[in-house]
């Protein structure tokens with residue numbers, strides 16, 4: 001049987017409980033969570049260390065937020081899919097995320113199966 | 126007809142934890158060689174997204190992402206319902222009781238005046254009568270009288286009054302409330318509209334006909350925005366769409382589900398008279414008068 005290679009991701013959210021349950025869910029669905037971080041600064045660090053296929057970043061984090069991480073990671077890698085997760089529905093936030101190079105915006109509370117589905121889409125490339 | 130409602134992030138975490146538990150027990154049962162579950166099941170939906178990405182502009186993709194990202198809590202709730210396990214989550218919306226039906230109350234819509242802006246995003250090109258039906262579920266001030274022999278809520282020949290539209294229903298509340306009660310609804314194309322109704326042609330992967338996603342204020346004390354999605358709209362009658370909107374709009378105003386299977390706010394709408402009942406109105410009054418995160422018990 002041809003075993004597929006698992007998509008490899010990093011997860012960044014300031015809420016540790018969210019990171020924990022979300023990562024566990026991903027792992028249970030054969031997505032490899034290489035590393036997690038709780039702020040935008042560490043997000044950039046774990047990105048450089050792990051070079052994941054897909055990056056998940058929560059927008060609202062204290063001090064070094066998701067915008068910071070998005071901008072820095074985009075500078076390092078113009079192609080890596082970066083999925084931004086936010087509860088902020090405002091046009092301004094959407095535009096800012098798009099202009100900084102977000103691949104996709106997922107609004108909280110999100111549909112987890114849909115998220116997995118898009119991991120597959122991005123991982124196939 | 127399935128309809129569902131999504132609430133806040135804490136609930137999402139709780140549900141995710143619950144799903145993880147279930148996945149783990151499923152995995153334990155599976156033999157080791159067949160261990161690629163969800164991806165296969167999600168294939169068709171993935172194709173849908175890819176297709177839409179090909180023809181859509183980037184902005185539209187974002188919109189699609191937003192629409193698709195609402196089903197999770199609802200799904201979890203249903204799947205928990207379907208499995209015959211006793212789960213603490215099944216009591217989240219509804220507290221069991223032996224007498225009377227209870228209507229869940231979430232939190233009120235945050236308003237600076239009594240006017241609410243509503244945007245309709247029609248992705249399927251509905252005909253004018255259907256658009257009108259959607260507006261009627263909100264704007265109608267019409268009432269219908271239904272005989273007790275049908276509703277079983279009153280004696281036969283005693284009639285109960287139901288409202289066809291939310292405007293009429295809310296307008297009938299004359300007592301003052303602590304929070305501003307919405308009284309008028311203005312249709313607008315602005316993305317800042319407080320309630321967005323998105324009508325789409327695709328199928329919700331979890332089988333829902335309608336979903337409402339509400340964003341709560343930072344203090345969780347009010348709803349700042351709601352997004353209603355109606356799925357498979359091109360395969361539905363205008364009557365069905367009107368009913369779904371009537372139900373989902375109730376969520377957008379802050380209502381949760383009712384334990385009464387014949388009520389408009391029942392999780393699955395099967396009622397022959399899916400209109401706004403006195404019970405729903407009383408619940409709304411208490412909701413806007415400061416009661417929150419509780420169940421309102423309807424007088425029968």
Ligand SMILES: [Zn+2]
Pocket residue numbers: 128129130372373376382390391392
């Ligand atoms: Zn519902």
